[in-house]
Amino acid sequence: MDTCLNNSLSRLLIGFLAMATVGLSAVRAQAPSTCLDCHGALDPPLQVTPAQFAQDIHSQKGLTCANCHGGDPTKADMDAMSKAAGFRGKIERKQIPELCGHCHSDGAFMRKYNPSLRTDQLAQYKTSVHGKRLAQGDSKVAVCIDCHGVHDLRPANDLRSKVSPLNVAQTCSRCHSDAKYMQGYGIATDQYAKYSASVHHDAMTVRGDLSAPTCSTCHGNHGAAPPGTDSVKNVCATCHVFQALMYDKSTHKVAFQSIGLPGCVVCHSNHDVTHPTDAKLGTGPEAVCMRCHKPGDVCDQARAEMLADLKQLDGAVRAADSTLATAESSGMEVSEARIEQDQARDSLTKARVAIHSFQTPLVEQDIEAGLKIAAKTQTEARAALAERDRRRRGLGLSLGIIIMVLLGLRLYIRQIEGNSGKVNTAI
Amino acid sequence: MFASLRQWIDERFDWAALIAPLREKAVPTHSLSYWYFLGGITLFLFGIQVCTGILLLLYYRPSANEAFESVQYIMTRVQFGWLVRSIHSWAANLMIFTAFCHMFSVLFLGAYRKPREITWITGMLLLFLAMGFGFSGYLLPWNTLAFFATKVGTEITGQVPVVGHSLMVFLRGGEDVTGATLTRFFGFHVALLPGLTTLLLLGHIALVQYFGMSVPPGVEARRKAFPGEAREMKFFPNFFLRELMAWYIALGALGALAAILPWELGAKADPFAPAPAGIRPEWYFMFMFQTLKKIPAKLWFADGEVVGILVFGLAGLVWLLLPFFDQAAGKRGRKLILGAGIFALSYIVAMTIYGYMSK
Amino acid sequence: MVADSSAAPQPPRRRIVEYLLGGGLLASFGSFIYPVLRYLVPPPVAELGGDQVVAGKADELKPNSAKIFRFGSRPGLLIRNGDGSYRAFSAACTHLGCIVQYRSDLQEIWCACHNGLYDLNGRNVSGPPPRPLQAYDVHLQGDEVMVSLKREA
Numbered sequence: 001m002d003t004c005l006n007n008s009l010s011r012l013l014i015g016f017l018a019m020a021t022v023g024l025s026a027v028r029a030q031a032p033s034t035c036l037d038c039h040g041a042l043d044p045p046l047q048v049t050p051a052q053f054a055q056d057i058h059s060q061k062g063l064t065c066a067n068c069h070g071g072d073p074t075k076a077d078m079d080a081m082s083k084a085a086g087f088r089g090k091i092e093r094k095q096i097p098e099l100c101g102h103c104h105s106d107g108a109f110m111r112k113y114n115p116s117l118r119t120d121q122l123a124q125y126k127t128s129v130h131g132k133r134l135a136q137g138d139s140k141v142a143v144c145i146d147c148h149g150v151h152d153l154r155p156a157n158d159l160r161s162k163v164s165p166l167n168v169a170q171t172c173s174r175c176h177s178d179a180k181y182m183q184g185y186g187i188a189t190d191q192y193a194k195y196s197a198s199v200h201h202d203a204m205t206v207r208g209d210l211s212a213p214t215c216s217t218c219h220g221n222h223g224a225a226p227p228g229t230d231s232v233k234n235v236c237a238t239c240h241v242f243q244a245l246m247y248d249k250s251t252h253k254v255a256f257q258s259i260g261l262p263g264c265v266v267c268h269s270n271h272d273v274t275h276p277t278d279a280k281l282g283t284g285p286e287a288v289c290m291r292c293h294k295p296g297d298v299c300d301q302a303r304a305e306m307l308a309d310l311k312q313l314d315g316a317v318r319a320a321d322s323t324l325a326t327a328e329s330s331g332m333e334v335s336e337a338r339i340e341q342d343q344a345r346d347s348l349t350k351a352r353v354a355i356h357s358f359q360t361p362l363v364e365q366d367i368e369a370g371l372k373i374a375a376k377t378q379t380e381a382r383a384a385l386a387e388r389d390r391r392r393r394g395l396g397l398s399l400g401i402i403i404m405v406l407l408g409l410r411l412y413i414r415q416i417e418g419n420s421g422k423v424n425t426a427i
Numbered sequence: 428m429f430a431s432l433r434q435w436i437d438e439r440f441d442w443a444a445l446i447a448p449l450r451e452k453a454v455p456t457h458s459l460s461y462w463y464f465l466g467g468i469t470l471f472l473f474g475i476q477v478c479t480g481i482l483l484l485l486y487y488r489p490s491a492n493e494a495f496e497s498v499q500y501i502m503t504r505v506q507f508g509w510l511v512r513s514i515h516s517w518a519a520n521l522m523i524f525t526a527f528c529h530m531f532s533v534l535f536l537g538a539y540r541k542p543r544e545i546t547w548i549t550g551m552l553l554l555f556l557a558m559g560f561g562f563s564g565y566l567l568p569w570n571t572l573a574f575f576a577t578k579v580g581t582e583i584t585g586q587v588p589v590v591g592h593s594l595m596v597f598l599r600g601g602e603d604v605t606g607a608t609l610t611r612f613f614g615f616h617v618a619l620l621p622g623l624t625t626l627l628l629l630g631h632i633a634l635v636q637y638f639g640m641s642v643p644p645g646v647e648a649r650r651k652a653f654p655g656e657a658r659e660m661k662f663f664p665n666f667f668l669r670e671l672m673a674w675y676i677a678l679g680a681l682g683a684l685a686a687i688l689p690w691e692l693g694a695k696a697d698p699f700a701p702a703p704a705g706i707r708p709e710w711y712f713m714f715m716f717q718t719l720k721k722i723p724a725k726l727w728f729a730d731g732e733v734v735g736i737l738v739f740g741l742a743g744l745v746w747l748l749l750p751f752f753d754q755a756a757g758k759r760g761r762k763l764i765l766g767a768g769i770f771a772l773s774y775i776v777a778m779t780i781y782g783y784m785s786k
Numbered sequence: 787m788v789a790d791s792s793a794a795p796q797p798p799r800r801r802i803v804e805y806l807l808g809g810g811l812l813a814s815f816g817s818f819i820y821p822v823l824r825y826l827v828p829p830p831v832a833e834l835g836g837d838q839v840v841a842g843k844a845d846e847l848k849p850n851s852a853k854i855f856r857f858g859s860r861p862g863l864l865i866r867n868g869d870g871s872y873r874a875f876s877a878a879c880t881h882l883g884c885i886v887q888y889r890s891d892l893q894e895i896w897c898a899c900h901n902g903l904y905d906l907n908g909r910n911v912s913g914p915p916p917r918p919l920q921a922y923d924v925h926l927q928g929d930e931v932m933v934s935l936k937r938e939a
Binding site for chain 1: 499502503509510513664665668669671672675676678679682683685686687688689690691692
């Protein structure tokens with residue numbers, strides 16, 4: 001207290017100067033606020049530095065501490081925190097959603113800042129597991145600031161934001177992977193670990209594909225809740241359209257629904273969605289069909305047929321690839337054949353998608369198309385090798401002629417010079 | 428038939444007098460005579476380059492949009508196009524290799540000495556022109572490796588103090604390597620450099636004929652001591668027939684290389700793609716490139732790369748004027764030159780190998 | 787006088803050497819000239835296929851339909867609009883490279899792999915694709931539809 005009072009004047013000056021410079025470097029000018037004069041110098045958890053607050057989107061739009069915390073930002077020192085001016089101090093967790101919603105659910109208000117921003121976040125939140133539990137008095141659940149941050153809140157399209165697609169999974173895992181924190185809720189805490197091993201996570205972090213699914217893609221963000229068992233398939237279907245279409249027409253849909261199993265997840269799991277291989281159709285540890293089906297029954301036979309078909313096409317594509325590689329390494333130009341090979345690989349992908357119809361004839365359609373293309377490229381590759389052999393024979397012929405000339409020259413030289421040293425005359 | 432043709436010419440030109448010098452031309456024979464072949468082989472390979480180059484000109488298109496496709500066309504659709512193109516690429520490398528060998532053999536065998544100083548100078552200029560041919564020709568297929576190698580190479584040129592930037596802009600036809608660079612390099616490669624080379628070549632060969640073949644100092648001394656032992660061989664037909672053998676061997680080697688190790692086409696250059704790892708120039712620039720890579724960034728107060736470039740520039744100048752150091756400091760001049768030659772050869776070989784072994 | 791240490795060369799042997807040399811030289815010249823002569827004859831296909839290709843015939847496509855064609859080493863999509871004019875784009879989806887298709891019911895370009903959608907200007911409007919499709923120039927030459935790269939600015 002005393003320290004604050006004693007240094008208030010100098011702090012005011014320094015603070016003003018600091019604010020002026022920070023204001024120049026901030027994206028938009030901040031409204032003057034005396035709160036940061038003191039709170040910038042305090043220790044956490046009371047610390048909010050001007051540099052930190054300058055990153056906040058609210059501050060950049062001209063809002064001050066008082067807009068959420070109340071009080072009078074123009075007054076110096078403790079007068080700023082006057083109850084008369086509406087100072088609320090630290091907001092209770094239970095009240096945070098309503099506080100944020102006070103502005104963010106007000107369409108007319110938000111129109112003044114960003115007309116295209118949604119204003120239903122609070123309504124959605126109330127339907128979520130977090131929102132429902134908060135209403136019942138559980139303040140451990142996530143509220144707005146847990147995911148979005150506070151005082152240095154960035155918009156979702158800022159890649160540094162905690163809710164940017166790149167960071168969402170980590171933000172969720174702060175609670176959901178903490179076994180101690182999640183004690184008592186009765187849900188798993190290995191989702192993030194499993195997701196990190198998935199092909200979706202890979203797409204996001206390795207390929208940088210921001211459209212790849214993260215937690216909020218399937219669970220929703222404000223209305224976060226696990227999809228019901230009958231709607232999981234719909235969620236996957238937003239991207240994996242064809243697989244869903246085929247599955248819908250298949251026998252599995254009805255069968256799974258009748259015993260209350262979710263689609264997709266049964267074979268592909270939900271969080272650790274790894275890259276599917278043909279081994280899923282096999283009989284080994286990765287096999288999914290044989291978890292339910294009996295060896296020898298009709299389905300097992302269909303499975304075996306489809307697997308055999310896939311193996312056949314895969315083998316044909318590989319064989320053509322290897323012949324093409326040989327031709328290429330001997331210097332033959334095979335770029336056209338390589339482009340056609342891409343189409344053969346496309347057929348293989350389509351056949352693997354067709355598996356989800358669980359009907360062998362549909363799979364075999366794509367297999368046949370692919371085999372035709374692979375056969376064609378194999379022929380072209382062999383033709384390239386034959387051309388290479390022709391060139392080598394031509395080379396052999398011309399080398400033979402050259403050797404003949406060399407021999408002739410040698411003998412001719414000997415002849416005109418005799419075998420003694422007639423060539424070297426004395427100077 | 429040849430007799431009546433001879434007569435027709437004789438009635439107009441003094442044919443006998445014209446070809447007399449050639450008839451009389453003799454090549455000294457001694458243990459080191461084989462080195463005399465190198466100049467002729469280099470000339471032969473240049474002739475091959477001109478012929479295959481003209482053939483390539485019939486189908487090549489020098490614009491960024493079409494260059495790569497036209498080379499691909501030559502390699503795949505034109506009858507024996509693969510042969511012409513591969514021979515052109517291989518002979519280029521072989522020619523530069525034999526040119527370097529020729530230069531070093533002239534150095535070590537002392538053929539640069541008085542009165543052959545101008546011959547040496549024209550020869551060194553021809554060597555520089557040959558490397559210019561290599562650098563400009565390398566870009567013409569417009570594939571990824573060539574594009575980035577040219578980018579790096581011209582970037583290094585830009586580091587020369589004072590004139591570097593202007594030089595780089597002149598070479599590139601702009602600030603960056605673009606289609607304009609391709610057109611410019613094409614002009615250099617098929618018009619400017621061939622023109623200069625033809626002039627210098629004529630001068631070089633005329634000088635060689637004028638002064639006759641030089642004899643290495645050691646052999647010279649022996650001949651002075653034992654005049655009866657000196658031997659020589661007539662150029663026509665004896666030496667020439669042997670030279671012809673060497674040329675045919677070179678032809679066989681080129682054919683084998685073209686058929687068994689054809690020159691790569693690569694992928695079309697994409698200026699917006701990031702540079703692939705392991706960009707490097709052709710082997711004849713490797714020793715300079717590796718040196719510049721290994722020089723520390725700062726040498727006392729100067730930028731390391733600039734120092735490297737200046738040192739190479741100075742070395743080139745010294746090399747050009749080498750004959751004039753021969754008599755400097757008396758006998759030591761020759762020894763100095765020999766020492767410099769051994770150092771240069773070892774350095775080039777070592778740095779080239781080093782460049783290829785490091786990543 | 788020639789003083790040979792070996793036996794004097796027989797005239798027939800002399801002739802053999804000359805025939806060998808002469809024949810060899812002739813044959814070698816032939817083996818050089820033959821490829822050159824073949825080389826000089828222009829191949830039947832004159833087009834390089836680099837920056838311009840024939841994508842199809844003028845009456846091949848019905849209005850509001852499309853076809854895939856080859857543009858050098860890339861796939862291309864040629865669309866005939868409802869009013870008879872043409873558009874062309876690269877057919878490689880900017881998400882993961884699958885080949886896109888024209889949906890005449892939606893009048894949009896669709897990628898079957900992950901449900902990406904592009905409008906008829908090639909702009910990515912829905913789904914995972916991060917960038918628009920590269921557009922090409924189309925013009926009619928006689929009864930052929932020519933597709934070429936957009937001219938460099």
